[in-house]
Amino acid sequence: MNKNYKITFFMLLMVTMLAVNTVxxxxxxxxxxxxxxxxxxxxxxxxxxxxxxxxxxxxxxxxxxxxxxxxxxxxxxxxxxxxxxxxxxxxxxxxxxxxxxxxxxxxxxxxxxxxxxxxxxxxxxxxxxxxxxxxxxxxxxxxxxxxxxxxxxxxxxxxxxxxxxxxxxxxxxxxxxxxxxxxxxxxxxxxxxxxxxxxxxxxxxxxxxxxxxxxxxxxxxxxxxxxxxxxxENGGGNYWFTPTGTGWSEYNSTDNNGDGFCDNPYVVKADLVDYLPKCIDTTGPIMTIVSPANKSIFTKNYIIVNITAVDASGIDKIESEFYGYNHTMTEYPTYYSIGYGSLLDGNYSLKFYAFDNLGHRSVKKLWVVINTKAPEITINTPINNKVYNTSDIFINATATDAIGIKEVMANINGTNITMNINNSYYTLSKNLADDKYSLKVYAEDNVGNKSVTDEITFSVDTTAPTFTVHSPANKSIFNKNSFKVNVTAVDKHGIDKIVSELDGSNTTLSDHTKYYNTTYDNVLDKNYSLKLYTFDNMGNRAVKKLWVVIDTKAPNVTLNTPISNKIYNTSDIFINATVNDTNGIKEVMANINGTNTTMNINNSYYTVSKNLADDKYSLKVYAEDNVGNKNVTDEITFSVDTTAPEIITVKPTAGSTVGIATNVQVTVNEKSTVNISITKGTNKLKYDLIKDPNNENLHSKLISNLEAGTYTLKVTATDLYKNSYTNEYTFIVDETKPVMEIARPTNNSIFNETIIPINATVTDTYGIKEVLANIKSTIVDKNITLLKDGNNYLGNTDALTEGNYNITIHATNNLGNINNTQPNEVIVDLTKPVIINENPNRTVVNAGFTINATVTDNVEVKNVTVQLNGENISLRNVSGNIYSTSAINSLSSGNYTYIITAYDTARNYVKTKVINFTLDSTAPKVTLNSPIGLQNKANITINATVTDSTGIKSVMAELNGENNTLTLTDGYYIVNKTLMDNNYALKIYAIDNVDNKAVTPVSVFKVDTKAPYITINSPNGTLKTDKFLINVSSYEGLVTSGIKEVIANINNENITLTKTGDYYLVEKTLNDGTYLLNVTSIDNANNSNSTSTTFTIDTYVPSSSNDNRRRTIDASDSIESKSLRRTVSDSTVVYGSNFDKQLANNLKENTYSDDTEIDGDTIILGGPVSNRIANQYNDRFTIPVTNDNPGTNRGIIQVISIPSGSSSIVQSYKLIYIAGSDRLGTEAALKYFETLTELPDEPITVEWVDGGFKVIE
The missing domain is CATH 2.160.20.10 (Single-stranded right-handed beta-helix, Pectin lyase-like)
Incomplete structure (x- = not known):
């Protein structure tokens, strides 16, 4: 295994491990x-x-x-x-x-x-x-x-x-x-x-x-x-509708068996048949009530209903409605069921609603009867325990049952007798001898329910008893509230009881063998009906009625005249009394001073007349009724006085002269009332004189406002007994009054002293008798005599306390005529104004401050001033008792003093002590510490330094229009905020303790916490050249601070990429090998993101049989440029039509149809009509190709770069577009393309002419 393959294997292994272990x-x-x-x-x-x-x-x-x-x-x-x-x-x-x-x-x-x-x-x-x-x-x-x-x-x-x-x-x-x-x-x-x-x-x-x-x-x-x-069972076929309503499922389609499927298959075409097309279901389910039968009668109190139902769309549910409530029936494999228990007897209507799965509904109704009760029987007559005094006994019973009565029988002393229906009753008439009987009634309904009444008893006795009332006698009258009743009685069946009825109440008499008695006590006065009932042992009754009267009350006596304590001025005295009693009056007598005199009835009164001498008398009236009840009135007293009083003296005396006001005085010899009349011409005045409290015989009255002239005085004296005496006199009236004026004090004067001098001028032709000054307030009301000084009368008030006073002058002349001035109102004010709540007071204020205080006075504040900085400034009343200067803006910052002076209307004044304050017009100093500029975290601390000599009242941060209060922490004002990525505008507001305000300029910052997005477009996969372009896309989200730099790391070498257009690019040359490329993008907020990819550089070209050092080039030899031949060899040629395929095969041996996908540099041969790839990318080229563009026999050569669409590796691919509006245009463009030395930067238009081509400028 060579070195390159080892590296590749290792990198694949690492990627796999990372994938397996990544969450x-x-x-x-x-x-x-x-x-x-x-x-x-x-x-x-x-x-x-x-x-x-x-x-x-x-x-x-x-x-x-x-x-x-x-x-x-x-x-x-x-x-x-x-x-x-x-x-x-x-x-x-x-x-x-x-x-x-x-x-x-x-x-x-x-x-x-x-x-x-x-x-x-x-x-x-x-x-x-x-x-x-x-x-x-x-x-x-x-x-x-x-x-x-x-x-x-x-x-x-x-x-x-x-x-x-x-x-x-x-x-x-x-x-x-x-x-x-x-x-x-x-x-x-x-x-x-x-x-x-x-x-x-x-x-x-x-x-x-x-x-x-x-x-x-x-x-x-x-x-x-x-x-x-x-x-x-699994759903069948489909619903077939059409917009015109002619679909197989809706038009002429039948569903005779109701299974929801059309009866006939729907043949779409010969080999396409819906054998179970669905039909529209428009009806409710078919429902059958299996049990019970309609109108069934049940002798038990429960029923069970079973129902079957079928429907094409299936049964959704069956509901039963019973007494307004719906219940869903229980579904079983072949039926639906519901039970109802604890039913009361009655007729019931049940409704059943079956719903199919399309919501269609059908309804069935069922009637049933519940009857579990035996007949209800009531014996109406005879009545239990009753004794009948007739032998004709009528037996009457009510028997009811919901489903009808079959038979009713009466059992009398053990013998059954059938009763017959009579309207709504069952009746039987029997003639019975005097005796006692038992009775029961039996009934059976039409379904065999039986019932029997409770046994009752009754008696027949047709003979009433006899009895004698020994006391009281009929119409007896009793003058006490009790009496006795005594009765004897006999009957062949024996006496059961005797009952007396008095005033609605019954009393059973006591049985003493030979007689019966009772006593009535506490009986009220009244006429009574007394009934006596005697019952024998068979219930027969005899009745007697008596009348008795109870009268225990004495007569009612009322003395009408004479009236108690009255004095009569006549000697003929008439005595009158009202006397009544329910049982009549026997005798009435008047007792005068101990002597009885019989009074006679006079209509409805008892009267007597007496002639009495002047004296005092006592009187009582006695009465007795016809049953001996007696009564007497309370004693009254009255007097007889027939002598008139005597007038002893009268003032003014006859012919005397008086002023417009005179005191009329009359002396009499006994206790009397005195009234007078004073007459001048036709004018007549009447007065009642007032009794002197110290002399009951002296009567007087001050008569004022008399006019000048001669008067007739008529005096009448009437004693207590209405005896009177009258006398007449004449006198003269002079109405002249003194003339006067208050010189001092003047009205509405205000004094800050306690003693006020008084000066009044007073004159009169008859001379001045007296001048008084009245000083009056809520606590003082006193008169001061003024002393004469020429026409002036002088004095003073003596010492007065603070308050409001009225001073009035009263002058009396020698005739007694009096004149008064209007009162002059004066105020005594000894209290200085009060100044409190001075502001500012040893405080710090800012510019535009005011000096204000609360100033009060018990009368009225006249003016308030302040001495500030060598200047007197007025304070005006701004609200209630508050006085204030206007806003003061003329002073600079510093320390100041002031004194406030206030005067009241009595010239009392007060000054404050010297008051200090400080003026500070300097706003706080604010420095924003953070945030500044870009922020790459969401938790932001707004931090500001705020200082002021007066202290800070509040600091507020306005962030994108939202206010946030900052808190002083360790010498800084801060608030913590969690912010979303966004642009933010920030201002700091600071207010010192004297309300000077500072506002910072708007500070703009940005929160960007999102790392940039980054994609490596190229290199990717295996490169056939050692010189290549690193192409990276990097961008940010909605809030962007901008990309600061993009750095690529290859073989531990950092390379900064340059932004070109939308991409970050750098060109690099490397030897053959597999490389790890890591790219980091850093934005201006220092957020960073990295991605990596591996790629291989392999410039090795396998040797051919002729020359193992030459690389195989898959390109037409007709292409003159070696660079262009390599480009064609390294590119995928994609064709559309067969014609384009022939052209493509002339360009390169290995070509592809348009169903391939672009995964590298690609030559697109042919236009968008025939070539799918051309159609896909046609609009992206500078000149899209159509049948009309570039035109007949014309073609275009143009090149664009596109990014690939692979996962994390995005490469830039070249698309070389060779196409024309027709075949000759495409062939002309291809022929010219073979002559190029490099790919063109701009589109080239070529036209086919005479078996060749020419370039169109």
Whole structure:
């Protein structure tokens, strides 16, 4: 074994060991991706891409989960998901939960895959929704619509297609080519109306059953024998519908036996027959109630119902409805059953609902009767224990039963007698002698249930007893509340008892052998009916009724006149009383001062008239009723007084002169009421004088507001007994009043002293008798006599406390006329204002501060000022008792003092002490420490240094619009955040303790924790040249910091790759051998990712028989350039038509048809119509070839590079495209190609002319 093969073997062994010992974690995919390693992969977002195959799988044992996300090919990408590598088979691939759309080729393509599953995907708007190639694959629960072909089974063996939905295809819903031994069942294939629902080409031994077809042409085949049904037990055949409603399963098809299958097979074509086509089931099951029979009667309280049912679509269930509740019946192999127990007697209606598997329903109704009870019997008459005083006894019974009565009999003292029905009763009439009898009634219903009543007894006795009432006598009257009843009685059968009934209450009399008695006590006064019932031992009864009266109450006596304590001014006194009693009045007498006088009835009253002298009298009235009950009224007193009072003195005296107010005084000789009238002209005034509290005979009244003039005074005195005396006088009124004014204090004056001087001017023509100053407040009400000083009257208030006062002047002239001033209101305020809550006070403030304080006064604050920095500033009232300056912005930072002064309206004032404060207008200093720039970890600490002389109140970080509070930790303000990869904008806000605020400029940083994606495109496999290109693709995810560098390591040599376009490239020359290439990509956040591959350089060319040092070149000798000949030799030549094959064989010995796959540099010969590879890549070339372009007899030579699609090794392959709009164009291009010395950089157009060619510029 040479050295190179040993190295190769060792590397393969290492790769195998790594594969065996690797545990694969789930891998997230968020963009185009190549899966080259076994494991689980899943989408994290929708993918939209417009070129190539979006996700490519080149590995076994892959589970790819779309998680419900969408892959959109944008009508340009080839495929959403491709499992493919040339000449390679894969297995155990699962593709699930994708939504795929807008692909120019397949949505999902499994190329040469075995034992794989495509599950729960949706494919739309693709050339082919899903294409599968391989063995033992399963396509399950997918939906394919709006595709050219919904699904293609391409060279498929032993696979399953089930529970899929394929519709609205432009071509064929399901197309198979060389599908063998496949099972296609439980699918819905419909609305594929342009070509076929299903087309089986060169496919054999496949079975299609239990599918639903509804297409214009449901099924067609070309070559091959297939089957359209399984056994009836396993589901039979298919449903055959058409959009026009003429399908075999729905039009003119019969199912006479109800098994769900059409009676006739459906012949699609001669060798394609569905022998068990399914019919539409439109009716409910056929149901038979086996037991019980309808309207059955049961003598037990339970029933069991058995039912059989058949239906074409099968029986889903049978439900029973009973009393509004539904129960599912138990299913047995051949029937359904349900039991009902503990049923009460009655008629029952049961409903049974049978449902088939399509939801159709049939109904049966069943009536049954439950009767487990014997007849119910009630003896209505005779009544148990009753004694009848007639010999005609009527026996009446009620007998009922749900199903009817057969016989009813009465058993009287052991003898049975049949009773007859009478309306709704059973009756029997018997004539019985006086005696005691027993009775039972028997009944039997129509089903033999029997019952008997309890035995009752009754008696016949037709003779009543005789009895005598000895006391009380009828209509007796008792003046006490008790009386006795005494009775004797006889009867031939003996006396059972005697009962007395009084006032609704019964009492059994005591039996004393020869007589019966009872005593009634505590009987209320009333007229009573007393009934006595005497019963013999047979129950016969005799009755007597008596009347008795109880009257224990004395007469009611009311003295109407005279009235108690009243004094009468007449000597004729009329005495009147009301007296009544239920049993009548015998006598009424009046007792006056101890002397009785008989009173006579007068209508409904008792009266007597007496002439009495002036004196005081006592009076009582006595009454006695006709049964001796007596009563007397309470004693009253009254007086007789017929003498009028005497008027002794009157003031004002006759002819005297008084002022407008005069005090009228009258003296009388006895206790009296005195009223007066004062008359001037037609004006008359009346007054009641007031008795003097110290002299009951003196009466007076101050009369005010009299007008000037002469008055007549009339005085009337009335004593307590309404005796009165009247006298008249005249007097004169002069109305002149003093004139006055308060000179001091003035109204609404405020004083900060306790003694207030008073000065008033007062004048009057009759002279001033007195001047008073009234000082009044809530706690003071005093008069001060003012002293005369000319026309002025002077005084002072004496010492007053703080408060509000009214000062009023009262002046009286010598006639007694009084005048008053309006009160002047004054305030005594001795309290200084109070200043509290000065602010700022030994604190630090910032610019725009205010000086404020709470200032209060018990009266009113007049003004408030502050002395600050040599300047007096006014404070204004801003709210309630708060006074404040306006915002002060004129001071610079430093230490300051101020004093506040406040005055009230009484000129009291107060000053604060000197108050210190500091002004700080400097904002905090903020330095952002981190994060700065790129961050390659998700856990980010926002760290800032914040300082201020007053201290820091709060620090906030605004991160992408979200506020986060920073906490002081070890001298820094920090907050920890876990961030997703993204771009972030950060500002720091800081507020010091005096609310100065600082804000940092926006700092932008990026979080990038994802390592770059990296793919080695080349080298790969075995290279035939020692000079080669390292080609690497490296890119980042959604958030990118950019690729910093890509480094390749070969033989422990690090080589930095240069970015060229979308790739990172470097050219390298190595000797023959097998190499390990490791490539590391590092982004600008220092995230790194590495991948590796092995490749071999083998420039050795085996020697031929003529020259073992020359390499065999497979290229036409007509190619002049050696370089071009090597290129042709190293390339695969692919042709389409036979003509192109002839041209290809002239170019090279070994050529291939277009069913090969590109796996290296390739020469494509022929245009897209005949060459599949040309068709696949035509649009990628600068000038796509069509029948019209480049034109008649013209061809084009053009070259592009493409990456290969293998797993982790992506090489750049050259595609050399030689094709024309027709055969001569292709041949002209090939002829010119053979003359080139190197491959062209730009397309070259060549035209065929006269057996040769020319280049078109």
């Amino acid at each position: 694969y974690a789930d891998t997230a995919i968020n963009g185009p991706y190549t899966i080259n390693t076994p494991g689980k992969y899943y989408l994290t977002n929708n993918i939209s891409h417009d070129t190539g195959d979006i996700i490519k799988i080149t590995s076994n044992d892959v589970i790819l989960d779309g998680k419900g996300f969408t892959i959109d090919g944008q009508e340009s990408a080839d495929r959403a998901i491709l499992v493919y590598k040339v000449s390679t088979e894969y297995k155990n691939i699962t593709i699930k939960n994708f939504n795929i759309q807008n692909c120019t080729a397949e949505g999902i393509y499994l190329y040469r895959c075995n034992d794989s599953i495509i599950f729960n995907n949706t494919a739309q708007d693709c050339a082919i929704g899903i294409r599968v190639q391989g063995v033992n694959n399963t396509v399950l629960n997918n939906t394919m619509y709006d595709n050219w072909n919904g699904m293609v089974l391409w060279y498929v063996n032993d696979s399953i297609l089930k529970y899929n939905e394929i519709y609205d295809s432009s071509g064929v819903g399901l197309y198979t080519l060389q599908a063998i031994n496949c099972s296609i069942f439980n699918n819905s294939i419909y609305s594929n109306n342009n070509q076929n629902g299903v087309y089986l080409e060169s496919s054999t031994n496949n079975i299609l059953y239990n599918n639903i077809f509804n297409n214009s042409n449901n099924l067609d085949t070309y070559m091959g024998l297939n089957y359209l049904n399984t056994t009836k």
